[in-house]
Amino acid sequence: MDFSLLDKPIQFLKGIGPRRAESLQRMGLVTARDLLFHVPRRYDDASTVQPIGELQVGMEATIRGTVRTKGVIPTRAGLRIFQVVLQDDSGRITVAWPGQPWLDRKLHEGDLLLVAGPVRFFHGPQIQPREYTLVARAGEADPADEAEGAIFVAYPASEDVPQWVLRGAFEKNLDRLLDLVSREEYLPDDERGRLGLPDLAEAFRRLHRPASLAEAEEGRRRLAFDELFFLQLVQAQVRHRQIEERPGIAFERSNALIRPLYEALPFELTHAQAAVLREISADMTSSARMNRLLQGDVGSGKTLVALFAMLIAAESGFQSVLLAPTELLAEQHARKLTELTQALPVEVALLTGRLGAAARREALGRLADGSATLIVGTHALLQEGVELARLGLVVVDEQHRFGVRQRMALADRTPTPDVLVMSATPIPRSLALTLYGDLDLSVIDELPPGRQPIRTYLRYPGKRDEVYRFVDTELARGRQAYVVYPLVEESEKVDLRAATQEFERLSSDVFAHRRLGLLHGQMHGDEKDATMRAFLQGDIELLVATSVIEVGIDVPNATMMVIEHAERFGLSQLHQLRGRVGRGADASHCILIAEAGGDTKERLKVFRDTTDGFEIARADLRIRGQGDLFGSMQHGRDPVLRFADLSRDESILIEAQRLARRIVDVDPELALEAHSRVRAVLEARFAERLKMFGVG
Ligand code: ADP
Numbered sequence: 001m002d003f004s005l006l007d008k009p010i011q012f013l014k015g016i017g018p019r020r021a022e023s024l025q026r027m028g029l030v031t032a033r034d035l036l037f038h039v040p041r042r043y044d045d046a047s048t049v050q051p052i053g054e055l056q057v058g059m060e061a062t063i064r065g066t067v068r069t070k071g072v073i074p075t076r077a078g079l080r081i082f083q084v085v086l087q088d089d090s091g092r093i094t095v096a097w098p099g100q101p102w103l104d105r106k107l108h109e110g111d112l113l114l115v116a117g118p119v120r121f122f123h124g125p126q127i128q129p130r131e132y133t134l135v136a137r138a139g140e141a142d143p144a145d146e147a148e149g150a151i152f153v154a155y156p157a158s159e160d161v162p163q164w165v166l167r168g169a170f171e172k173n174l175d176r177l178l179d180l181v182s183r184e185e186y187l188p189d190d191e192r193g194r195l196g197l198p199d200l201a202e203a204f205r206r207l208h209r210p211a212s213l214a215e216a217e218e219g220r221r222r223l224a225f226d227e228l229f230f231l232q233l234v235q236a237q238v239r240h241r242q243i244e245e246r247p248g249i250a251f252e253r254s255n256a257l258i259r260p261l262y263e264a265l266p267f268e269l270t271h272a273q274a275a276v277l278r279e280i281s282a283d284m285t286s287s288a289r290m291n292r293l294l295q296g297d298v299g300s301g302k303t304l305v306a307l308f309a310m311l312i313a314a315e316s317g318f319q320s321v322l323l324a325p326t327e328l329l330a331e332q333h334a335r336k337l338t339e340l341t342q343a344l345p346v347e348v349a350l351l352t353g354r355l356g357a358a359a360r361r362e363a364l365g366r367l368a369d370g371s372a373t374l375i376v377g378t379h380a381l382l383q384e385g386v387e388l389a390r391l392g393l394v395v396v397d398e399q400h401r402f403g404v405r406q407r408m409a410l411a412d413r414t415p416t417p418d419v420l421v422m423s424a425t426p427i428p429r430s431l432a433l434t435l436y437g438d439l440d441l442s443v444i445d446e447l448p449p450g451r452q453p454i455r456t457y458l459r460y461p462g463k464r465d466e467v468y469r470f471v472d473t474e475l476a477r478g479r480q481a482y483v484v485y486p487l488v489e490e491s492e493k494v495d496l497r498a499a500t501q502e503f504e505r506l507s508s509d510v511f512a513h514r515r516l517g518l519l520h521g522q523m524h525g526d527e528k529d530a531t532m533r534a535f536l537q538g539d540i541e542l543l544v545a546t547s548v549i550e551v552g553i554d555v556p557n558a559t560m561m562v563i564e565h566a567e568r569f570g571l572s573q574l575h576q577l578r579g580r581v582g583r584g585a586d587a588s589h590c591i592l593i594a595e596a597g598g599d600t601k602e603r604l605k606v607f608r609d610t611t612d613g614f615e616i617a618r619a620d621l622r623i624r625g626q627g628d629l630f631g632s633m634q635h636g637r638d639p640v641l642r643f644a645d646l647s648r649d650e651s652i653l654i655e656a657q658r659l660a661r662r663i664v665d666v667d668p669e670l671a672l673e674a675h676s677r678v679r680a681v682l683e684a685r686f687a688e689r690l691k692m693f694g695v696g
């Protein structure tokens with residue numbers, strides 16, 4: 001299929017000469033397709049734009065008006081303020097840009113501006129814009145007066161490429177571009193109808209030339225569907241390779257091990273645990289291979305669920321492996337499993353890098369001859385020379401620490417073991433489906449009853465001394481505490497210094513009479529382990545750490561956490577950190593020290609008042625946006641998702657996944673004539689961008 005016309009240089013479009021083409025290129029608009037896919041930044045119409053005459057101090061306003069007067073006003077403090085008076089049919093208002101005197105060169109009397117921001121009182125009502133758009137230069141027609149112009153579309157623009165240039169380019173070329181893109185329609189009409197989505201050309205028409213705000217949204221939804229669909233398609237292919245192309249093990253449940261464990265538990269499973277176990281059991285007893293992600297907050301009882309799964313395998317005479325990211329965690333898991341299975345005829349083995357030669361040889365022997373049934377270990381399990389007699393199930397804890405390849409390395413054998421990946425990082429369902437579209441998803445969204453709540457407080461830095469006194473009273477009661485400093489990747493050295501300096505200050509000053517430890521990301525693995533071990537054993541009372549503190553480590557005696565510069569953390573990260581405390585029978589406290597006003601304070605308050613990790617993750621996604629989450633996955637300057645918004649497109653995503661899996665189930669290589677267009681579009685538009693999802 002020939003899509004080449006859309007991929008021609010943008011210069012071939014009408015009204016775009018070599019110079020303009022050059023400035024468009026600097027914005028990343030290189031081909032005609034780039035222009036078509038240039039997503040508007042915002043839309044305005046009569047319902048979003050307010051008459052200036054009706055503005056009230058305190059409201060958030062969006063206005064359109066003509067510049068009547070302008071000038072730069074110096075203040076006594078040395079700040080220069082660029083100021084204009086904007087006028088529409090209903091009135092006029094001052095618009096001020098403090099500290100941006102250079103705008104004087106760019107905006108002129110007679111220019112038509114769209115301005116959004118809060119209305120304040122400062123020698124009279126005034127708007128300080130959060131953003132503004134130059135709608136039309138003095139003397140140009142107001143696009144709103146033209147026939148289609150009820151909606152004003154604002155594009156990401158640049159110094160060289162202002163709004164009206166982009167708008168002009170669309171006016172002259174959109175019809176042709178729509179015609180070209182219509183050849184890339186891959187959704188059959190009936191499918192589109194079922195999904196309630198417009199066809200491709202119509203979607204772009206609505207995106208760039210909407211008759212209403214609702215139309216613009218419908219256009220976006222269709223294009224969001226495309227992005228999510230192709231992403232799911234690639235992942236469905238990976239999933240297919242992992243599940244369908246190799247026969248799995250159909251375990252048979254005798255309940256010989258499950259029942260005694262269940263009956264010996266001093267508590268009931270939560271509803272969520274029971275539901276998830278049913279999903280796992282169904283997977284494991286079917287002949288298809290299990291490839292499942294188990295998500296649940298710290299302490300939600302994932303390890304117990306994993307043990308049940310391991311026992312299902314053991315009932316059929318298979319071994320299971322539980323892979324942990326650190327030695328400490330592996331040891332902790334091995335201890336738990338040993339305790340829980342004391343009365344059962346199964347044997348737990350531990351394999352880590354810490355074992356001496358003799359112990360290692362002994363453990364390897366038990367793995368190889370099959371006498372060890374539940375095997376816990378670290379990367380050491382992935383090394384050469386590790387033989388397993390009858391591996392049936394691989395459980396991976398904290399999977400983001402292991403690459404997919406490692407995850408699958410162990411499971412790459414015949415018969416093909418089931419795979420259960422556990423993650424204690426709650427993420428919204430939409431994000432989980434996007435990042436792990438090749439896995440099936442199980443969620444434990446409920447904590448066992450009777451947990452001690454963690455009380456969270458927000459304090460300004462000025463209160464630090466008080467906070468430390470509070471910490472010291474806890475330490476005096478024999479409890480332990482963490483003080484955490486943020487770590488920003490760009491300046492690991494600077495942060496390290498911050499934590500190190502604070503460690504020294506605290507050791508010699510406030511907590512001179514206490515035993516302190518320091519933990520940071522540049523320490524070696526065994527140094528880190530030794531420090532955590534000392535903290536676990538109570539030899540360290542106060543642990544000063546950067547945000548590297550091991551996920552999942554259980555120190556029930558630690559009841560206090562102080563987080564410095566809390567404003568620099570994402571909410572989900574704060575939640576992870578807070579999960580280090582509240583693991584014992586005592587009430588725990590988490591104190592956020594932050595220089596926070598306004599939005600930041602609101603954000604931290606959400607965290608203070610919420611303990612549900614999934615709710616926090618959703619808030620985080622909403623507040624920070626998805627850009628952050630995909631930061632490391634950008635393909636050049638092209639975002640992975642430019643139309644889809646995971647904070648509100650979950651239902652589109654679910655449909656996209658359903659369709660993608662349906663297609664791949666019947667035609668994994670997209671070889672059928674019916675899917676030739678899907679394949680062509682995948683190759684032409686998405687293959688490159690989605691490489692990072694083509695895992696495996
Ligand atoms: P996770 O692995 O999700 O962090 P664990 O499986 O380690 O959680 O469980 C945390 C603690 O809660 C353990 O001490 C476990 O025995 C206990 N626990 C697990 N499930 C329940 C339950 N349904 N009711 C009460 N306590 C539970």
Ligand code: MG
Nearest residue numbers: 249284286288
């Ligand atoms: Mg199976």
